[in-house]
Amino acid sequence: MAASRRPDAAEYRARIIGAAREVIADSDDVKLNAIAKRAGVGQGTLYRHFPTREALLAEVYRYEVEELVATAPVLLAEHEPVRALALWLDRVAEYSQVKRGVFDALEVGVWQHLSEHSLGPIGDALTTLLDAGKSRGAIRHDVDARDVILLLGYLARIDSSEWNERAHRLLVVILDGLRRHD
Template identity: 70%
Template sequence: MDSTQRRADAAGNRDRIIQAARAVIANADEVKLNAIAKQAGVGQGTLYRHFPTREALLAEVYREDVDELVAAAPALLAEHAPLTALARWFDRVVEYAQVKREVFAAVEAGVWRDLSAHGLGPIGAALTRLLDAGKAEGTIRPDVDARDVILLIGYLTRLEQDEWDARAGHLLHIVLDGLRRPAA
């Protein structure tokens, strides 16, 4: 096997490990690395070569989710009016926040600070893009900014798992209603 094939195999293993970790985080009460390795179809040695600690793996799941959430904003604006794009972005926030909550519960405080620094900047920028488009269209209140919204949606990390389905989306719709520009 040449070095190009080994790199491709390693990248495939890494991607499978991250996808398996995402699934385990979403569906298990406890995140166990051996379960992730098994679901990814790799040995524990392969998992540890890519992610030497549990925290490193969980941090990478979080970073990828942030990147996907950020990339969704311009794509949604290209397809929808700003208010609809924001509503659909909020739907993705519900999915993201559920994973984030599980990841943050599993990651120690020092790593959490690093993850927050990575997440708030790009997420704030994506949110600003959505809000600015709505303001320009006249559908979003002119007096709100990304930090306002981030503070408001921070409640998602405090929801209990058994109330997630009933409350997460509903509460984001209430936030969305509050962001709408009142009719003149």
């Protein structure tokens, strides 16, 4: 029976992706054997789901983008727009750590391709959040998703040794700049 048809295949795949995400966030050195061990699967299982390191890292990145995009409407349903945007920006910081780890581990051509395909959905999610805030008069009307994405580019420049100290504080600065101050 093929791995994709086994009832436990989806669970193994999810465990591998979760473990890879943790390893990427915790270490500068992404090793497949460490991912398999953390996921509680053998290397054969890992390679059946992801035949190459690049395939696994690309899937982790795609998963992160999907999660980030899916979070925006959920946050808007549960919180007022500025709070939803603040919580989403916190999620962006987590995403950025994984993104940096993935991009550090991939060849330039592969990560450029991944990045090109993620900007549209992320921009759409951000536009949803900004528009909700604008409609309530809480977010400046002269900013758009591209402005915020450009500002968020600083996350790639934060050294991992400074991450905990700076990332979220700088996101608060961006959020304060997005607020409408009359």
